[in-house]
Amino acid sequence: MAKLIGKAVIAQGGGPTAVINQTLVGAVLQARQCPWIEKIYGAQHGVKGIVDEDFLDLTAATTPNLLSVAQTPASALFSTRDKPDQEYCGRIFEVLKAHDVRHFFYIGGNDSADTCRIIHEQAKAAGSELRVLHIPKTIDNDLLVTDHCPGFGSAARFVSLAFAGINLDNLSLPGVYIGVVMGRNAGFLTAASTLARKYPDDGPHLVYVPEQPFETEQFLTDVSRAFSQYRRCIIAVSEGIVDGKGRPVITSLVTNAEKDAHGNVQLSGTGALGDALSDLVRNRLKIKRVRCDTFGYLQRSFLGCVSEVDAKEAFAVGGKAVQLSGLEEASGSVAIRRIGDYAVEYFLTPLETVARHTKSMPAEFLDGASSTVTDSFRRYALPLIGSLPEYERLSAPRVEKVLRRA
Amino acid sequence: MAKLIGKAVIAQGGGPTAVINQTLVGAVLQARQCPWIEKIYGAQHGVKGIVDEDFLDLTAATTPNLLSVAQTPASALFSTRDKPDQEYCGRIFEVLKAHDVRHFFYIGGNDSADTCRIIHEQAKAAGSELRVLHIPKTIDNDLLVTDHCPGFGSAARFVSLAFAGINLDNLSLPGVYIGVVMGRNAGFLTAASTLARKYPDDGPHLVYVPEQPFETEQFLTDVSRAFSQYRRCIIAVSEGIVDGKGRPVITSLVTNAEKDAHGNVQLSGTGALGDALSDLVRNRLKIKRVRCDTFGYLQRSFLGCVSEVDAKEAFAVGGKAVQLSGLEEASGSVAIRRIGDYAVEYFLTPLETVARHTKSMPAEFLDGASSTVTDSFRRYALPLIGSLPEYERLSAPRVEKVLRRA
Numbered sequence: 001m002a003k004l005i006g007k008a009v010i011a012q013g014g015g016p017t018a019v020i021n022q023t024l025v026g027a028v029l030q031a032r033q034c035p036w037i038e039k040i041y042g043a044q045h046g047v048k049g050i051v052d053e054d055f056l057d058l059t060a061a062t063t064p065n066l067l068s069v070a071q072t073p074a075s076a077l078f079s080t081r082d083k084p085d086q087e088y089c090g091r092i093f094e095v096l097k098a099h100d101v102r103h104f105f106y107i108g109g110n111d112s113a114d115t116c117r118i119i120h121e122q123a124k125a126a127g128s129e130l131r132v133l134h135i136p137k138t139i140d141n142d143l144l145v146t147d148h149c150p151g152f153g154s155a156a157r158f159v160s161l162a163f164a165g166i167n168l169d170n171l172s173l174p175g176v177y178i179g180v181v182m183g184r185n186a187g188f189l190t191a192a193s194t195l196a197r198k199y200p201d202d203g204p205h206l207v208y209v210p211e212q213p214f215e216t217e218q219f220l221t222d223v224s225r226a227f228s229q230y231r232r233c234i235i236a237v238s239e240g241i242v243d244g245k246g247r248p249v250i251t252s253l254v255t256n257a258e259k260d261a262h263g264n265v266q267l268s269g270t271g272a273l274g275d276a277l278s279d280l281v282r283n284r285l286k287i288k289r290v291r292c293d294t295f296g297y298l299q300r301s302f303l304g305c306v307s308e309v310d311a312k313e314a315f316a317v318g319g320k321a322v323q324l325s326g327l328e329e330a331s332g333s334v335a336i337r338r339i340g341d342y343a344v345e346y347f348l349t350p351l352e353t354v355a356r357h358t359k360s361m362p363a364e365f366l367d368g369a370s371s372t373v374t375d376s377f378r379r380y381a382l383p384l385i386g387s388l389p390e391y392e393r394l395s396a397p398r399v400e401k402v403l404r405r406a
Numbered sequence: 407m408a409k410l411i412g413k414a415v416i417a418q419g420g421g422p423t424a425v426i427n428q429t430l431v432g433a434v435l436q437a438r439q440c441p442w443i444e445k446i447y448g449a450q451h452g453v454k455g456i457v458d459e460d461f462l463d464l465t466a467a468t469t470p471n472l473l474s475v476a477q478t479p480a481s482a483l484f485s486t487r488d489k490p491d492q493e494y495c496g497r498i499f500e501v502l503k504a505h506d507v508r509h510f511f512y513i514g515g516n517d518s519a520d521t522c523r524i525i526h527e528q529a530k531a532a533g534s535e536l537r538v539l540h541i542p543k544t545i546d547n548d549l550l551v552t553d554h555c556p557g558f559g560s561a562a563r564f565v566s567l568a569f570a571g572i573n574l575d576n577l578s579l580p581g582v583y584i585g586v587v588m589g590r591n592a593g594f595l596t597a598a599s600t601l602a603r604k605y606p607d608d609g610p611h612l613v614y615v616p617e618q619p620f621e622t623e624q625f626l627t628d629v630s631r632a633f634s635q636y637r638r639c640i641i642a643v644s645e646g647i648v649d650g651k652g653r654p655v656i657t658s659l660v661t662n663a664e665k666d667a668h669g670n671v672q673l674s675g676t677g678a679l680g681d682a683l684s685d686l687v688r689n690r691l692k693i694k695r696v697r698c699d700t701f702g703y704l705q706r707s708f709l710g711c712v713s714e715v716d717a718k719e720a721f722a723v724g725g726k727a728v729q730l731s732g733l734e735e736a737s738g739s740v741a742i743r744r745i746g747d748y749a750v751e752y753f754l755t756p757l758e759t760v761a762r763h764t765k766s767m768p769a770e771f772l773d774g775a776s777s778t779v780t781d782s783f784r785r786y787a788l789p790l791i792g793s794l795p796e797y798e799r800l801s802a803p804r805v806e807k808v809l810r811r812a
Binding site for chain 1: 418421424447462464477481485501572574676678680698699701704711795804807809810
């Protein structure tokens with residue numbers, strides 16, 4: 001073990017979440033108690049900060065500051081959308097070597113896992129003992145192997161509370177409501193719109209996710225049917241819905257769509273998809289009151305909307321990564337296994353099993369015929385979003401009419 | 407007093423809020439203890455429910471149900487956008503008479519106050535003792551006379567927490583962010599975007615409200631200046647911003663804009679304004695990462711985002727209206743007076759002082775030169791939004807560079 005004593009670097013990549021700092025702080029507090037970690041540095045702006053040697057010495061941060069940071073949404077070390085190639089990873093490896101770093105922890109999604117994979121391969125090829133640990137986070141919940149991803153529970157909580165409120169609002173002033181939820185490849189977060197439903201006629205009544213092709217005519221048929229049944233209709237739509245040919249529905253609507261370094265089209269930060277779907281319902285079904293909101297950045301950063309389960313697990317997964325970094329052959333991605341109902345344990349999975357690819361919702365979570373999700377999804381997701389606030393409809397006897405003019 | 411013993415009717419009008427049911431339940435619980443109120447009926451769907459004799463007997467609702475309903479966002483009695491004219495009010499008056507109703511309570515904004523005013527005048531003209539009490543609610547905070555409106559504090563809490571999270575998210579991944587906030591005539595809610603700011607460089611850096619004409623070139627100059635200063639820029643914009651000629655900026659962007667029964671253009675439920683402003687910044691300032699969210703219905707109905715001060719006052723104002731209805735010449739609108747720092751008392755103001763017109767933000771709340779709001783606004787609004795969650799930036803020493811290649 002002695003030869004592994006050295007510095008550690010931790011960084012945060014990709015989109016922020018409400019609990020990504022729980023993971024950071026969980027790792028730092030654990031690292032400060034580990035005999036094999038001399039110091040733990042935080043790289044600012046993810047991998048970019050490593051290349052730029054933009055490090056903070058987190059060994060010297062105060063514990064009260066760290067505990068407050070843990071409660072703070074969005075990446076305290078700042079983030080990056082850089083997706084390192086072999087050459088970029090080579091520079092990262094060089095900097096880590098220059099600072100005598102023996103443990104690298106990268107909190108992120110599948111792209112960050114891929115960065116870890118490349119760096120780890122380069123380290124092995126160079127005969128280095130660098131241990132590379134990927135720590136999962138994503139509101140999309142689309143990482144392979146792990147049962148679920150830290151960050152998802154809190155975002156899912158936001159989406160479920162938003163739709164529960166929208167449902168009550170829409171009961172007050174009925175119409176068609178479309179809520180566009182984040183999710184490029186996986187519909188987990190959009191499906192979470194159903195989690196705070198309580199009464200049988202509560203919305204969302206229809207749920208559209210990237211896992212199932214979006215057909216305009218079927219959509220209009222669904223909305224028309226639901227509107228007849230409930231005299232209102234609430235719809236949850238993933239921003240990443242695709243047509244029968246696998247093309248994002250949004251690309252047919254937005255010109256000059258922006259792409260990031262990963263070649264991904266910008267889906268968030270615009271109301272275009274929702275507005276186009278609203279126009280479709282308004283024009284084709286002749287329904288007058290059609291409203292649409294695009295939840296956008298609120299769902300991943302809203303201050304104070306945190307699932308206590310998610311926060312706890314995000315904190316734990318950070319500490320676990322550091323604990324595992326003391327093992328022989330420690331490189332890998334930390335994953336969550338669900339045991340019992342509801343408890344979890346953590347384990348290490350090889351980096352290549354998590355890198356690059358994403359997970360979709362299993363077929364058993366989707367009820368394609370009625371464009372909604374199943375009870376199986378509810379059982380999976382409900383333990384993750386924390387306790388929900390109480391709400392109730394008014395219950396009182398009707399008064400007999402006197403004038404009876406209607 | 408004896409001749410005033412009779413039934414009471416309560417209804418909810420206009421847009422729902424997070425605490426409008428606190429007011430309903432505060433009134434009902436008080437009414438059930440008042441010797442001059444035999445029964446209290448709830449009219450479903452506001453004034454429309456009165457005309458249709460669509461009443462629930464709230465005297466027979468259980469207290470546990472009522473207490474749960476109080477915690478539930480959006481109008482438990484459902485709402486309406488109907489704006490009664492003289493003839494419509496005549497029908498309301500007739501139904502109230504037929505059911506021996508002596509007290510009418512209407513929870514709503516300035517349009518609802520105007521309905522109360524007309525019904526009250528008709529009652530007086532007919533020699534009726536009907537007492538008509540308007541109880542204020544609006545997230546826009548734009549009612550005259552009252553210091554502030556129940557419903558505003560919770561919506562302002564939502565907006566301030568949303569922007570606090572957005573600010574942290576934008577620190578992680580910098581760029582320009584535009585958040586479009588509800589507010590047709592008054593900018594109170596948009597100004598609330600600043601209330602959870604903590605560090606000197608926290609956003610929103612720019613705030614645009616309907617009270618000040620929106621000039622495109624000035625907007626671009628502001629954004630360019632803020633972006634140079636902070637290397638990022640967060641902007642809060644009211645959906646109701648108008649140009650130098652008083653025309654809503656959105657009308658120049660949206661074709662076939664929908665209008666309601668009050669002749670108001672639909673401002674919410676579309677991302678058009680935000681997308682147009684984003685395009686402006688992207689194209690004219692050549693800034694690549696520009697994102698926009700339109701907060702839409704989330705800000706008025708989100709389940710569990712309630713200011714405890716707002717909830718308490720909303721409950722109190724309902725009870726106060728019922729208490730005041732026992733007085734001679736009791737018709738009027740219940741208003742809030744701020745006393746001390748911070749406490750309130752309630753009083754009755756004549757219906758015509760609240761009906762129809764709206765209040766704008768006073769000049770002292772606005773810093774037009776730098777397109778933001780003043781500390782005077784913060785002192786006014788901070789006591790209304792409840793306690794805010796803690797958050798903190800990471801504080802740790804920089805590590806000396808070894809390679810110094812940059």
